[in-house]
Amino acid sequence: MNNAATSSFVLNRRHLLGIEGLSREEISGLLDLAEEFVELNRQIEKKRTSLRGRTQINLFFESSTRTQSSFELAGKRLGADVMNMAVNSSSIKKGETLIDTAITLNAMHPDILVVRHHASGAVELLAQKVDGSVINAGDGAHEHPTQALLDALTIRRNKGRIEGLIVAICGDVLHSRVARSNIILLNAMGANVRVVGPSTLLPPNVERLGVKVMRDMREGLQDADIVMMLRLQRERMNGSFVPSTQEYFAYFGLDQRKLAYAKSDALVMHPGPMNRGVEIDSTVADGAQSLIREQVEMGVAVRMAVLEALSRNLPNA
């Protein structure tokens, strides 16, 4: 127990604010390190001491169950003291809370801040005000880097590679930070990325991000190796972006029939939480081709890798 990790990968930057700007080597380095933590997490003794003495604060301006608990577990398994702070943004004016909270928390000398915020760019703004490392746990519709990394790890473990795979990202790309981070990462690793969805849910000029744009699931899923479904927020279902849940499911919900357009060994992913019967059918979500539960497992390992790789770059004195 307490063996040091074999990979000595260091992320030579203070913050992880997005996938944008990460090199292929850095992405691979993080994934390799995460592999070790996958093994560790399957043992009874899961504890490491590499972050002992470090303080990690999870600062969530937007509620989250999955990402926050994943980061909490990751920090604790590496030996850090982890504190969760949920900021009720309705009571105070949002922006003031952000900067004020950053300055207040910074005075408590956290080594690592894990931050989620509903506004694009907010995590970067906060990072300018603190001394420790900041990890973006999702900012608006901008980036969610650890989600893209865990998706990449899941793909790599199941397909043995990322390069050359056809990945179809389907649904509400417009509002999705998961889609943006995944597009950047998958392109950096040499995958062929498509986005599929109704035009109301595709961002303007999204093709400039290096993806093929398709409006039809049959065409979009043709020969795909990976089908990545995105969550459709409830408030966007009824008339504002799509006419109804029923119509959306009929054309863009992933069921067995549509999945059959993809390669026979295609795998299905979803960042969660799922709307069963809206963007994905239960038989697919729980079926043999689904990687959804494995994604959650990979999430803890990837976040451990990010925490570890960033902390190796923190000053020790």
Next chain:
Amino acid sequence: MLSDRRPILLANARIIDPSRDLDFPGDLLMADGVIREAKRGISAAGVPAGTEVVDCKGHIVAPGLIDMRAFVGEPGAEYRETLATASQAAAAGGVTTIICQPDTSPTIDDPAIVDFILRRARDTAIVNVQPMAALTKGLEGKEMTEIGLLKAAGAVAFTDGARSVTNAQVMRRTLTYAHDFDALVVHHTEDPDLVGEGVMNEGELATRLGLHGIPTAAEAIMLERDMRLVALTGCRYHGASITCRQSLEILQRAKDNGLPVTASASINHLTLNQIDIGPYRTFFKVTPPLRSEEDRNALVEAVSSGLIDVIMSDHNPQDVETKRLPFAEAAPGAIGLETMLTAGLRLVNNHGMPLTTLLGAMSTKPAELLGLPGGTLRNGAPADVIVIDPDTSWVLDPLDLKSKCKNTPFDEARLEGRVVRTIVAGRTAYEYASA
């Protein structure tokens, strides 16, 4: 301060008078608050006794600038800007007349508020201040204001500031009524429903940043509607802030058809583009949003051709509390009174725009549209005159700015040319003290 009222001779200058398309080496004499004459070779011997003689060393002498769109916080938001601080900023930027906007608190939609602004400016401001009044009561876009009484009180034009009147019936009736008083209606053209949650120009950049975009169509649709209402009503109409090629095409058509239409572009849209936003820099968040480089070039071309009549600063002071926020939550607006001319010189240096065109768009044109006596160096015109050193190169330090707020997009920018003297009604209101 008797000495202030001495006659001034600006000697050894390059005289540029856009109102007569003149550009010649000469001298300019002013006394008793008016321009006496501008010509070649007024010798120091030929001026009245006690005249202050300023050697301009070949620098440019031009009419003081008239900034057709500046938001000032007084009354209601004096912490952002007062008429006094705005006027000091204006003087430092060569602006001798500020046209302040009605979106104050209370709104300038009542003749008493127009009167308040004029008296307050007389007592505290060091440049001329002329208010625009609201087009609709409370800027709500529902009921027209007392256009006749407001105009009689001194409102130079009518506008709802950065808001658009969305109800076409209200707009039609207001234009119809305003036409009877020969009032100028200045309209911000952005369909608020199409703007929606948008915070920057729609396109690849907004998509990358995960920000909601604003399509240029939001502007073009409103402008197109207005052109049809102008055709119906015959009212004098001014597009408050044109930003894109699509709008320019609409404007060109309207002018070709002889409609009484003119338009402004802000100095921000003429010198900056959406790429300047970079990593969520909120000082570059303005309304309408900064557009593509292609749109910017089209806009510069339109000023050169005269399709765009006026360049304005769109001065909008915002403090740290409203700017140091995530991009989507930050208030739009940038200050500009002090930097409009200097930034504008980039158009001369980089785009070959004639100086007379640039200066005319900032002085002669707005004077003509608003019926003001300035914007010219003719004999007998108000002695609102500026001296510009076009060649000096400097870096802008926001702490040197006179405005109460420091939200300048030209923070740390390298600039060429600056105002070295601003004269308002024959008195020197600003003189650059070189270090």
